[in-house]
Amino acid sequence: MTRKLFPTQEVGSLARPLWQLQGQHGATPDARGRAEFEEWNEDLGFADPEAPEVRAFLKGLPAGTPVGRIKDWSALFALRFFEAAGLDRVYDGEARRVEMYEAAVRQMRGFEFQGHVRSFDNKYYLKAAGVGPVTVERPYHVEEFDFVKAHARAEPKVPLTGPYTIADWSYNEYYLGRHAGWKSRGVRRAAQRDFVVEVARQALRPTIAALIDRGCRVIQIDEPAAGTHPEEADLVAEGFNAATEGLDAEFSMHICFSDYRSLLPALLEAKRCRQWTWEFANRDTPEHDVYDLLALFREYGDHRDVGVGVLDVHRDLLETPEVVEGRILRAAKALGDPARVWVNPDCGLRTRSLNVSWLKLNHMTEGARRARSHFEGNG
């Protein structure tokens, strides 16, 4: 099947609408929440405004609205948001997940949450320890995918938190504790390998298999921790291979805010990965063309697709369609093959307001259309 040049895709999360944040905690949406719901619903049509449940929710009737319904609307809202912006691959903005780490770990056995750890400033995340063999009672994110599949008009792509990231963002008690004696660097690495591979085999692989059984064809494995310990890039690849062993789907690996050079060539051993989906725009400056990095794939003889980040998700500054177009063309040139370039934001857009995300995504799809026009009629 031939696909168009520079197809566009989301990478993961989207900011929660105010009405979701209020509603899922049992509160009645306030005036701002109601206005947000109604204005976006007018544009996107994610809920029937005349449906009794919707009317009850917005009026805040005492009976309330089941949290599940609110999350359904949120998932539909995100789907329609991405679709209306013109993306070719979409998901639900991770509307049902508390955050990428905790949402996955809560589905697994063998973990115990230990408390909050600072990420930076006053921002904390709940961190678990692996305290026993990793298993899953049943595959997760399956119902979430079923819902998306039933409602998506564009092609769905499921994001899954990768095994290396789950292990790296957890304390490793069980596998490290099996090694007697002082926990030297070599011991810690061996234990980390065990942890990564077991998360991959026992949690990710059954989940991916179940998603494929339900008709999922495109799966993005998120490994934002990959850049934390560049010397462990081989473990990232090993975890990816273990999670996808014997399975057939269009797999991609998302990495962001990392020194990609330091991960190569070890990362290229992720054999079933068909697309590298990486952040670039955040560090692209007039003085430094970051898309040059893509030439590395030519140097290593790697011919897989690349999802190039063209939107900085950490800044409100709007990339114009011309800027996006330029980034895509530079990426295509560095990679040496425009047919291998996908277009996406650097990472999930959760930290941007919905209005900013909307404008950014629309500029992205328009930029992709402009970039495409350079190749029209060429073959």
Next chain:
Amino acid sequence: MDARSFLTGPFPRSEALIAATRDLDRGRATVEEVEALRRRTEREVVALEERLGLAPRTGGYLLWQDLFRPIAERWGGFSVGPLTRWFETNTFFRQPVLSHPPERVPGALLPTLPAAHGAVLAQEAKVILPGPYTLAGLLDNRSGETNEALIHRLGRLFAEELTELRGAGYATFQFSEPLLPVRPPHAAASESVVAAYRAIGQAAEGSTTVLWTYFADATPVFPLLQRLPVSVVGVDLAETDPLHLPVPSHPLGLGLGCLDARTTLSEDPHQIADIARGAASRLKPSSIWLGPGGPLDLLPWGPAARKLEVLPAARASLAKRRVP
């Protein structure tokens, strides 16, 4: 053999304090409420330090958002820059941006230190500051000054700071230098490090100075560390085998970072004691100090507190004569 022990970096905030700071960011709590809770938590850390025999005390440095922040916010020439990964961890610091040569602002750091709010007396507290090499190496230097000149200049500024802090009653000063083992200095930078610590050493004469390294093997940089006029040099036992350290030419206080803040598993106090005995036998230190290798705020409050419980047991084990 006697050993002492202390905290070597920030202690995690309590779950209650974390919730309060989150509420503050969301407009659900006031600055005054959060500050009152922070002071209560600081007293709890001091109480924990007292109970476990950790001295001098730190109060947990709960005000310090990262190793550089009060300096980046309060000294001249600096501003607070972008989020930057804190070595090979899943935590981030705000990179200081130095636009002009740095200027120390008298009195600026005092309100951020352990005795500022009465949780502990200055004489019984330890001041923890970034080392000049680590600060110079991790900031975004737009000042026009070379890295080598900047290391030396920061050393002189810290010397001035120590003079002021000694006047306020502080007598123990730690400089945290994770960058020294992670990215050892080349020859010219090494001489700047020596010059910086000579300036610090002169200002600190008669007090205790600690240079604490972590996150990487200190063996390659240990010959340089021995040249520095500090009372104690600390190494991270998760990365460094003290039996591989070159034997110092003069007696040196040896700090052993024996608690790994990157795992919730508690260390075995008897293993710590054995390692300390081996190190003492080989290196003949003038004193031994036990503490966390890296900053304990890589752990939540509960696991961090549990880890610290090992230190008195390790001291006790070390104090016993080993039965052959």
